[in-house]
Amino acid sequence: MKGSRKRAITPWVFLGPYLILTAVFFVYPFINSIWLAFHQTNGPRSAVFVGLSNFRFVLSDPDFYTAVKNTSIYAVVSVMIQLPLSLGLAMLLNSGKSRVRNLFRLILFSPHLVGQIFVGILFSVIFTPRYGLFNRGLQELVGWGLEERWLANPSLVMPALIIVSMWLYVGFNMIYFLAALQSVDKNLLDAAHVDGASPMQTFRHVIIPQIKAVAIFVVVMSTIGSYQLFELPYALLGGFGPNNSGLTIVGYLYSTAFETGDLGTGAAIGWLLAFVIFIISTIQIKLAKVE
Amino acid sequence: MNTIHITLVFLVAIYGILRWGYPRKAEIASGYLRYVLLGIAAFLILCPFVWLVCAVFKDKDVLMQYTFLPAVSDWSTKTLNFNNFRALFAGEDTVQGRVYFQEYVINSLFLASTATSINLFFASMGGYALSKYEFRGRQGIMAFMIGSMMFPSMLFLAPVYRMIFAFGWMDTYLALLVPGACSVFGMFLFRQSMTSVPDSLIEAARIDGASEFGIYFNIIMPLVRPITGAFCLITFLGSWNSFIGPQVFIQTQSKLTLPVVLNQYMGVYTQQYGVFLAGTLLAIIPPAVLFFALQKEFVSGLTSGGVKG
Numbered sequence: 001m002k003g004s005r006k007r008a009i010t011p012w013v014f015l016g017p018y019l020i021l022t023a024v025f026f027v028y029p030f031i032n033s034i035w036l037a038f039h040q041t042n043g044p045r046s047a048v049f050v051g052l053s054n055f056r057f058v059l060s061d062p063d064f065y066t067a068v069k070n071t072s073i074y075a076v077v078s079v080m081i082q083l084p085l086s087l088g089l090a091m092l093l094n095s096g097k098s099r100v101r102n103l104f105r106l107i108l109f110s111p112h113l114v115g116q117i118f119v120g121i122l123f124s125v126i127f128t129p130r131y132g133l134f135n136r137g138l139q140e141l142v143g144w145g146l147e148e149r150w151l152a153n154p155s156l157v158m159p160a161l162i163i164v165s166m167w168l169y170v171g172f173n174m175i176y177f178l179a180a181l182q183s184v185d186k187n188l189l190d191a192a193h194v195d196g197a198s199p200m201q202t203f204r205h206v207i208i209p210q211i212k213a214v215a216i217f218v219v220v221m222s223t224i225g226s227y228q229l230f231e232l233p234y235a236l237l238g239g240f241g242p243n244n245s246g247l248t249i250v251g252y253l254y255s256t257a258f259e260t261g262d263l264g265t266g267a268a269i270g271w272l273l274a275f276v277i278f279i280i281s282t283i284q285i286k287l288a289k290v291e
Numbered sequence: 292m293n294t295i296h297i298t299l300v301f302l303v304a305i306y307g308i309l310r311w312g313y314p315r316k317a318e319i320a321s322g323y324l325r326y327v328l329l330g331i332a333a334f335l336i337l338c339p340f341v342w343l344v345c346a347v348f349k350d351k352d353v354l355m356q357y358t359f360l361p362a363v364s365d366w367s368t369k370t371l372n373f374n375n376f377r378a379l380f381a382g383e384d385t386v387q388g389r390v391y392f393q394e395y396v397i398n399s400l401f402l403a404s405t406a407t408s409i410n411l412f413f414a415s416m417g418g419y420a421l422s423k424y425e426f427r428g429r430q431g432i433m434a435f436m437i438g439s440m441m442f443p444s445m446l447f448l449a450p451v452y453r454m455i456f457a458f459g460w461m462d463t464y465l466a467l468l469v470p471g472a473c474s475v476f477g478m479f480l481f482r483q484s485m486t487s488v489p490d491s492l493i494e495a496a497r498i499d500g501a502s503e504f505g506i507y508f509n510i511i512m513p514l515v516r517p518i519t520g521a522f523c524l525i526t527f528l529g530s531w532n533s534f535i536g537p538q539v540f541i542q543t544q545s546k547l548t549l550p551v552v553l554n555q556y557m558g559v560y561t562q563q564y565g566v567f568l569a570g571t572l573l574a575i576i577p578p579a580v581l582f583f584a585l586q587k588e589f590v591s592g593l594t595s596g597g598v599k600g
Contacts, residue, residue, distance in 0.1 A: 008426065010420075010424065010503045011420035011421075011424035011426050011429075012420075012426070014416040014417060014419055014420035014424075014507070015416070015417050015420045015421075015432070017412075017413040017416065017417070017472070017473050018413060018414075018417040018473045018475075018478065021413075021469075021470075021472055021473045022439070022473070024454075025447070025451060025454075025469070025470040025471075026439055026447070028450075028454070029447040029450035029451050029454065030442070030446075030447070030450075032450035032453070032454075033446055033447065033449060033450045036449055036450055036453075041453075045456070089329070089332055092325050092328055092329050093329065095325070096325065100326075104332075104333060106586060107333045107336055107337060108332060108333065108336055110336065110337075110340070110579075110582075111336060111339075113528060113575070113578045113579055113582050114532075114575050114578075115528075115531065115532025115533075115534070115550055115574075116532065116534070117532065117534045117550040117553065117554055118532070118550065118553065118571050118574055118575060120554075121553055121554065121557060121567060121571050122339060122343060122568070122571055123339070124557065125346070125564050125568060126339060126342065128355065131355035131356075133338065133339065133342045133358060136358050137338075140293055140294075140295050141295055141296075167335070167336065167339065170332075170336075171336065224443075227443075228443050228444075228445065230445075230535070231534045231535070231550075234534075234554075235554050235557070238557055238558065250443075250445050253445055253448075254445075254535070257448065257449050257452070258452075258539050263449040263450075263452060263453065264449075266448070266449040267446075267450065270443070270445055270446035270447075270448070270449065271446065273445060273446065274443055274446050277441075277443060278441070
């Protein structure tokens with residue numbers, strides 16, 4: 001009797017650290033961020049109720065729309081490029097020998113170990129006009145691009161950012177696709193082969209349905225991640241780039257809350273960001289179900 | 292025509308020969324194509340790393356002159372030397388006095404390993420409670436955990452900043468270690484792998500008089516070694532690479548971590564790329580070493596969380 005009562009408390013003891021930490025550093029800040037979004041702060045101590053004016057300020061600030069536009073372009077384009085590329089690489093790896101597979105998986109995944117700040121620093125030099133590795137490689141390959149100022153020309157900042165994010169994430173997404181492909185039912189593949197299905201037909205009707213769940217997971221996760229982009233462009237461009245061409249929503253939040261010191265408006269941007277992410281992932285999941 | 296073009300034409304030509312020279316053995320040509328494409332992908336991925344390793348050993352006068360390394364005939368201490376590392380470790384005069392690069396390395400190592408140890412302990416205990424105990428509220432807690440993962444972490448930064456200030460934790464490592472001390476993702480990871488441990492093992496240990504904590508610590512934890520490795524690596528990487536936390540909460544120069552400092556160095560050493568590139572290379576090495584030691588666990592851990600293909 002005594003033992004079972006003791007056992008009823010035990011899980012709560014094990015969960016204690018989580019419950020305390022989540023109450024203090026999740027539930028309270030969650031409520032506080034709602035409160036804060038309606039207040040104007042002057043330093044971390046004082047706060048005055050201002051109603052909706054934080055939201056009104058953000059929604060009338062052209063920088064906010066620049067940030068939303070940049071982040072959306074980045075999210076859409078990089079997901080659209082990365083998805084087929086990482087699926088393609090996963091399919092190339094899937095049929096190879098397992099030792100070769102492990103080696104290539106290791107290589108293709110390796111950029112993901114490097115933090116976004118370090119990647120940004122590295123590529124800020126790689127994109128140097130005339131001398132950088134990227135400019136020289138491009139010149140050798142297609143005979144153009146040696147003098148392009150990738151990080152100083154506002155219209156080239158986004159392409160540069162997308163190229164870097166490709167390098168960083170293609171191998172990471174590939175791991176998920178590879179795991180999904182490895183668990184595709186071999187009997188179904190054999191059956192398709194016996195029935196004389198072409199590789200395209202097999203891909204369309206046997207493989208796609210079986211990896212669809214993972215593909216949706218990858219798309220939703222990459223989109224959510226893309227909307228929280230900040231450190232990579234911040235280090236790559238040493239700030240937000242020419243004409244704010246590298247300003248993202250989180251960058252805008254960071255500069256408002258911690259460079260300007262306006263925590264209330266920062267909280268309001270945080271809620272707008274949460275709202276945008278919620279809407280987009282809901283739409284993606286709905287669309288995936290309809291198909 | 293240059294080397295790159297010639298190589299590409301050569302690779303295509305071989306494919307043509309295999310494809311049309313041996314039409315009955317289509318698998319040879321397709322196998323060749325697969326390895327060529329994978330090889331190109333691997334080459335493009337590794338190129339920046341190779342470039343970085345070459346760059347840090349080049350003298351600042353010739354850093355940009357050669358794409359990778361100078362021709363062997365040009366090798367001398369004037370072109371290849373350790374000057375970048377010397378400058379990096381010579382220390383830097385800041386408004387808060389002289390600070391040495393090794394201090395930042397130690398800070399980063401300390402923070403990442405402390406964060407990993409604390410998280411491992413808290414998240415695995417939480418995961419154990421959720422996997423092996425039936426109690427009222429369990430489903431509710433898990434639903435809450437999933438819900439909490441849907442909010443972007445930036446939403447909490449402004450209110451947490453105020454709390455850290457109120458607690459008097461500004462400019463201390465408590466601000467970096469405590470708020471993230473129990474990872475929800477980690478609890479799910481541990482819950483998932485602990486569920487597969489047979490209950491009979493736990494019952495037997497209870498009959499033998501083992502304490503509940505003893506069962507968790509001595510029986511369950513050794514059985515989930517792979518997921519422990521994966522989780523430690525993920526947590527270490529997260530802490531090692533984190534930027535916003537230290538950037539916002541730490542003010543004393545000598546308490547800063549590598550990502551913040553190297554980002555500063557880009558503004559300090561504007562004419563000496565080699566110095567902050569050398570720092571970046573050193574900052575990549577510890578996670579890389581850990582990864583190669585634990586790579587099998589890492590991949591299995593990544594793909595087991597939530598995705599079941």
